[in-house]
């Protein structure tokens with residue numbers, strides 16, 4: 001039995017917004033949702049492994065209430081665990097509407113609202129205030145998630161946080177999905193070699209993505225490439241997946257040695273995920289070329 005494992009569940013990559021910095025191409029063009037087979041696989045995994053936390057992310061997961069409520073009900077102790085929803089906050093046009101909407105979920109303990117006014121997102125300041133009020137009324141934890149592409153945006157982000165008086169997580173825009181296409185990933189001023197000793201950023205978690213399966217990755221490797229080896233149909237298969245084992249156990253420097261791919265001292269590889277993407281995709285490319293040459 002797995003203990004203290006957080007599951008990130010992506011019920012769909014469908015989103016009502018289409019932000020420039022989106023890390024996974026989510027948007028109105030992504031229509032697919034979970035199949036019955038996938039729901040059964042989630043059910044089996046959830047009942048056997050009892051994850052300590054569920055995080056619903058997307059896409060815009062708040063558009064999939066029925067699916068989310070069904071998944072929550074699979075957990076043997078859903079009323080005792082933390083369950084969070086990452087949302088763009090589209091429904092918080094008034095506090096009353098936000099309360100009504102959040103009450104439709106079987107259980108939530110935490111709302112994380114993306115507020116990325118820097119990148120063509122349609123989030124509005126008043127929605128943040130309404131969502132904060134709604135969470136206070138329903139006794140839910142609330143925080144903002146703000147992503148930045150440049151150190152200059154850090155100052156603006158801090159001013160916003162002060163203005164709202166809420167807690168916030170500030171993250172860097174990764175070079176994945178639409179952010180990569182639009183060339184708006186965070187620009188590192190110089191190579192940060194501490195990345196050599198860092199591990200996968202999703203070490204405590206398992207990701208489940210609709211129409212793909214279970215994986216460790218929640219970033220560049222799965223959103224910039226279509227790599228079947230990174231996905232498994234069940235939790236048991238995932239745990240025996242050699243790439244999962246490698247990412248769980250090794251630092252980027254150790255992975256570089258095991259895959260026999262040298263790390264590059266380029267500022268853009270200061271990010272763990274960009275580095276990881278480079279190591280694995282170079283390894284797979286080299287292997288394919290060797291296989292073709294045989």
Ligand code: SF4
Nearest residue numbers: 200217218221273276
């Ligand atoms: S890109 Fe690599 S380091 Fe980043 S979340 Fe995916 S597997 Fe982990």
